[in-house]
Amino acid sequence: MKYSQAEALLRCKIGLDPYSIGSDAIARAFEMRMADCQISDIDTYLRNIQQSPQEWEALIDRVIIPETWFFRERESFKFLQQYVISEWLPKNRNSVLRILSVPCATGEEPYSIAIALREAGLTPTNFHIDAIDISKKCLLAAQTGIYNQYSFRGNPLSFQERYFQATPKGYCLSEQVRHHINFRLGNLAEYDFLAGTPPYHIIFCRNLLIYFDSATKERTMKILDRLLSPDGLLFVGHGEAGLLLNSHFATVPYPLAFAYRKATLTQPTTKPREHKTAHKNSHSTHSQQRKIDKKVPPQPKPRTQPVAVNIKTHQPPSDTNLLDTAKALADEGRLPEAIELCNHYLSKNRVSVEAYVLLGQVQQAMGKLEDSLQSFQKAIYLQPTHQEALTHLALLRENQGDMVNANLLWQRIQRLQNI
Numbered sequence: 407m408k409y410s411q412a413e414a415l416l417r418c419k420i421g422l423d424p425y426s427i428g429s430d431a432i433a434r435a436f437e438m439r440m441a442d443c444q445i446s447d448i449d450t451y452l453r454n455i456q457q458s459p460q461e462w463e464a465l466i467d468r469v470i471i472p473e474t475w476f477f478r479e480r481e482s483f484k485f486l487q488q489y490v491i492s493e494w495l496p497k498n499r500n501s502v503l504r505i506l507s508v509p510c511a512t513g514e515e516p517y518s519i520a521i522a523l524r525e526a527g528l529t530p531t532n533f534h535i536d537a538i539d540i541s542k543k544c545l546l547a548a549q550t551g552i553y554n555q556y557s558f559r560g561n562p563l564s565f566q567e568r569y570f571q572a573t574p575k576g577y578c579l580s581e582q583v584r585h586h587i588n589f590r591l592g593n594l595a596e597y598d599f600l601a602g603t604p605p606y607h608i609i610f611c612r613n614l615l616i617y618f619d620s621a622t623k624e625r626t627m628k629i630l631d632r633l634l635s636p637d638g639l640l641f642v643g644h645g646e647a648g649l650l651l652n653s654h655f656a657t658v659p660y661p662l663a664f665a666y667r668k669a670t671l672t673q674p675t676t677k678p679r680e681h682k683t684a685h686k687n688s689h690s691t692h693s694q695q696r697k698i699d700k701k702v703p704p705q706p707k708p709r710t711q712p713v714a715v716n717i718k719t720h721q722p723p724s725d726t727n728l729l730d731t732a733k734a735l736a737d738e739g740r741l742p743e744a745i746e747l748c749n750h751y752l753s754k755n756r757v758s759v760e761a762y763v764l765l766g767q768v769q770q771a772m773g774k775l776e777d778s779l780q781s782f783q784k785a786i787y788l789q790p791t792h793q794e795a796l797t798h799l800a801l802l803r804e805n806q807g808d809m810v811n812a813n814l815l816w817q818r819i820q821r822l823q824n825i
């Protein structure tokens with residue numbers, strides 16, 4: 407630990423756990439800023455930061471990791487759409503759905519939320535999104551709404567054609583989506599974060615808690631509890647799902663959505679997805695909507711609360727509920743453990759289509775796209791009419807740019823739906 411004072415400052419001001427990014431990375435960030443300011447000793451630099459908000463901002467931009475992309479962890483957005491269609495809209499035709507995206511980084515997350523909501527049938531007057539980040543530079547980038555190809559990764563990219571225009575500067579997001587978002591500067595590590603703000607129905611707080619120290623994590627969970635309405639939904643990143651175990655939040659049984667409700671609530675009433683859009687005022691054209699419906703994989707069976715099993719220390723579960731445990735681990739974001747259990751199950755049940763589909767989903771969530779392709783292919787080999795596996799495979803082929811095989815798969819799915 408080269409700059410213990412510097413690390414203590416970051417811990418105190420932004421809740422950063424130095425172990426999350428490593429002391430070397432922190433030292434490098436400070437040294438780069440010191441070089442830019444032509445200051446050679448750390449004490450002088452630390453005094454300089456106290457007096458210069460601009461230098462503080464520049465340091466923050468050296469330390470943070472603004473990694474993000476559109477529709478990151480896609481299942482979260484699919485579940486959001488399902489919630490809006492089957493739960494929110496029927497009860498709240500004339501209300502405004504309030505959403506918070508923190509941290510929003512360069513805007514891909516809140517814009518993905520806006521696109522998902524429009525496609526689920528909400529009109530611009532039906533929802534309001536506050537998007538907050540500690541980095542002014544990120545927020546300025548977000549407000550331009552111009553992105554390079556790096557922001558479009560590993561997803562079905564049909565939304566790119568519908569909402570972005572290719573320009574010499576990059577992909578320019580359509581004005582009709584941009585004006586939905588209210589970008590603001592804010593620090594989630596502060597005690598009074600958004601104090602006095604009315605609660606939100608939906609909060610996305612993904613891929614920040616992993617960088618916080620334990621005291622800040624604990625405080626943040628209380629802040630999120632305060633900011634979420636009693637029947638609201640909280641989305642976290644897959645690496646953060648474990649943090650919500652034994653908390654005030656209970657997982658929603660939708661695989662890989664990493665969605666939570668306040669635990670005091672009874673079980674969610676969201677019904678399995680209907681492959682239809684719900685709202686008359688939808689801005690999507692019929693053909694667009696058909697395209698979306700076509701790409702929504704069939705909904706896995708809802709399950710009850712996850713079984714929290716540490717496979718390293720507990721007795722292994724019996725063979726019959728091994729797969730349920732693997733699903734529960736996947737829901738909690740414990741993806742390597744879920745894979746281990748799937749493989750163990752498959753070693754005893756070599757023809758389990760369900761296990762291959764789950765394995766493929768988890769591998770996909772981990773970015774192991776080649777492995778997930780093979781798992782879905784095995785599922786289809788065992789059951790050629792398995793629509794969920796076919797849909798996943800079609801989407802993966804599309805992502806690889808293999809439109810010929812993707813289209814063949816879509817046609818196959820369409821024929822199955824017409825039977």
Ligand SMILES: C[S@@+](CC[C@H](N)C(=O)[O-])C[C@H]1O[C@@H](n2cnc3c(N)ncnc32)[C@H](O)[C@@H]1O
Nearest residue numbers: 470472473474509511540541593594595612613
């Ligand atoms: C990895 S990005 C996550 C973006 C997005 N939520 C996602 O999952 O793709 C992390 C972001 O957290 C922001 N950040 C770091 N510390 C913060 C804090 N204390 N309060 C608010 N934002 C913070 C950084 O500026 C960075 O843009």
